[in-house]
Amino acid sequence: MAVSVVKTGSKYQLDADQVLRASTALLSHIKAEDQRKAADSTVKKLPLGDGDDSEDDGSTGEHSPIWLILTTKKHLVDKNRMKPGKIAVPHPLNPSSTLNVCLITADPQRAVKDTIADPAFPPELAAKITKVIGFSKLRDRYKSFESRRQLLAEHDLFLADDRIILRLVNTLGKIFFKSSKRPISVRLEEIQRVNGKRVKAADKKRPPTDEKIASVAAPAVVAREIERALACVPVNLSPAATAALRVGWSNWPAQKVVENVSAVVEAMVDKYVARGWKNLKAVHVKGANTAAMPVWLADELWLEEGDVKEDDVMKVEDSSKKRKSIEGADAGKKSKKSKLLTSAAVERDEEEEEELKARKSKLKAQKAKAVAKVNGDALLLPQEASSTPKKPRTKLAKMKKAT
Structure with a gap:
C-alpha cells in the first residue's frame, strides 16, 4: 500500500495538542476512579518490594491498558486475518525484566532451544523466555480446554514461529484467539539466499543446490526478531469498521501515550487502512472501563462526494409522489366499491x-x-x-x- 503524504496543517493529520488533552483527561479520570475504588474497598494491598519496578513500566495487572479505537468508513479487511501485523512504537508495552514469554516453534524444537542457549544470544532476553515448545508437543499435550486455560494463565506473552502460526488457530482455539494474548508471529527461519539473492516465497520448496540452509537463523538474528516482537503493538484485523489497539498503560505519563498514539495512527493509515485518511472516520482513546475520548473526527461521513448525489434524492421524491398517486387511485376504487355496496344494502333493506x-x-x-x-x-x-x-x-x- 502506498504511503500517504500529508501536508502540514492539513485536516488529515492528528493534532498533538488534542491528543495530549484527551490523554491527560483520560489518565486523570482513571487515577481518580482507582483511588475511589481503593478507598471503598476493604481489602488492603501489600506494599511493593524495593526491587519491584511495576510502578514504572506498568506491565503487571495492577494497571489497566489504554486503547486506541480507530473507526473507518468502510471495512478494513474482507475476512479475518489470523496472522497479526506489527507496529513499532517508541515506548514498548512489555519492557519488564520479569516478563514471562512462551515461544511456540516449528518442529523440531531442539534447534530453537540450542539457539537460545547459545552464548551469542542475549542473556537478558533468554531469561524472559521461560518455555519453548514445538507444535507437535503443543498439539498433543494441550487438547483439553482446562489445559489450554492453564497455559494461557502461566505466561504473559506468546510468540510463535510464522511458519506455523496459522495452524495454531485450530490447535489453541478460541481460548487464545479471543483473548489479548493472541500469539505474535516472529521469523525464526533462516532467510534463504542463492548467489546472494533472497529466494522468493514461491521457490522456497525447491532447496538450493549449492548452499545449505539451516532451519533456524543465527542467534543474533533470532534475538533481534524476538526483541522487535516484544516492542511492537500487535494488529489483529477483522471484517469490521473498527479496530482496537493497545497503546499504553494507565500509570504512564500522558506524553508517552501521545507518542505511541501518533506512531500507531500513522502506521495504521499507511499500511492497513485502505484509502488512508480519507477512509478514516474517527480516532478515540479509552481505558478498560471508561468512555472514549475523541482525538480526531472526519468532516465527511463518506469516502467521496460522488457517493451522495442530488439526482438520487429527486428520484426518491418522484417515487414517493408516484406512490401517493397510486394510493389515491386505490382510494378512488375503494369509494366506488363502497357506493355499490351501500346501494345494494339499501335495496336489500327495502325488500x-x-x-x-x-x-x-x-x-x-x-x-x-x-x-x-x-x-x-x-x-x-x-x-x-x-x-x-x-x-x-x-x-x-x-x-x-x-x-
Whole structure:
C-alpha cells in the first residue's frame, strides 16, 4: 500500500495538542476512579518490594491498558486475518525484566532451544523466555480446554514461529484467539539466499543446490526478531469498521501515550487502512472501563462526494409522489366499491321491509278470520270479499236493472 503524504496543517493529520488533552483527561479520570475504588474497598494491598519496578513500566495487572479505537468508513479487511501485523512504537508495552514469554516453534524444537542457549544470544532476553515448545508437543499435550486455560494463565506473552502460526488457530482455539494474548508471529527461519539473492516465497520448496540452509537463523538474528516482537503493538484485523489497539498503560505519563498514539495512527493509515485518511472516520482513546475520548473526527461521513448525489434524492421524491398517486387511485376504487355496496344494502333493506309488511297483513287477516269463526259471524272481511270471485249476472237481473 502506498504511503500517504500529508501536508502540514492539513485536516488529515492528528493534532498533538488534542491528543495530549484527551490523554491527560483520560489518565486523570482513571487515577481518580482507582483511588475511589481503593478507598471503598476493604481489602488492603501489600506494599511493593524495593526491587519491584511495576510502578514504572506498568506491565503487571495492577494497571489497566489504554486503547486506541480507530473507526473507518468502510471495512478494513474482507475476512479475518489470523496472522497479526506489527507496529513499532517508541515506548514498548512489555519492557519488564520479569516478563514471562512462551515461544511456540516449528518442529523440531531442539534447534530453537540450542539457539537460545547459545552464548551469542542475549542473556537478558533468554531469561524472559521461560518455555519453548514445538507444535507437535503443543498439539498433543494441550487438547483439553482446562489445559489450554492453564497455559494461557502461566505466561504473559506468546510468540510463535510464522511458519506455523496459522495452524495454531485450530490447535489453541478460541481460548487464545479471543483473548489479548493472541500469539505474535516472529521469523525464526533462516532467510534463504542463492548467489546472494533472497529466494522468493514461491521457490522456497525447491532447496538450493549449492548452499545449505539451516532451519533456524543465527542467534543474533533470532534475538533481534524476538526483541522487535516484544516492542511492537500487535494488529489483529477483522471484517469490521473498527479496530482496537493497545497503546499504553494507565500509570504512564500522558506524553508517552501521545507518542505511541501518533506512531500507531500513522502506521495504521499507511499500511492497513485502505484509502488512508480519507477512509478514516474517527480516532478515540479509552481505558478498560471508561468512555472514549475523541482525538480526531472526519468532516465527511463518506469516502467521496460522488457517493451522495442530488439526482438520487429527486428520484426518491418522484417515487414517493408516484406512490401517493397510486394510493389515491386505490382510494378512488375503494369509494366506488363502497357506493355499490351501500346501494345494494339499501335495496336489500327495502325488500325485507316489504316482506315484513306482507307477513304482518297476512297474519292480521288470519287472526280476524279465526275470531269471526269463533263468534259465528259469516260475514266476509273486506279483504276476503274483495278476493272472492263475483258471480255472473243473470238475464232477469239485467232486465230489472234496465227498467
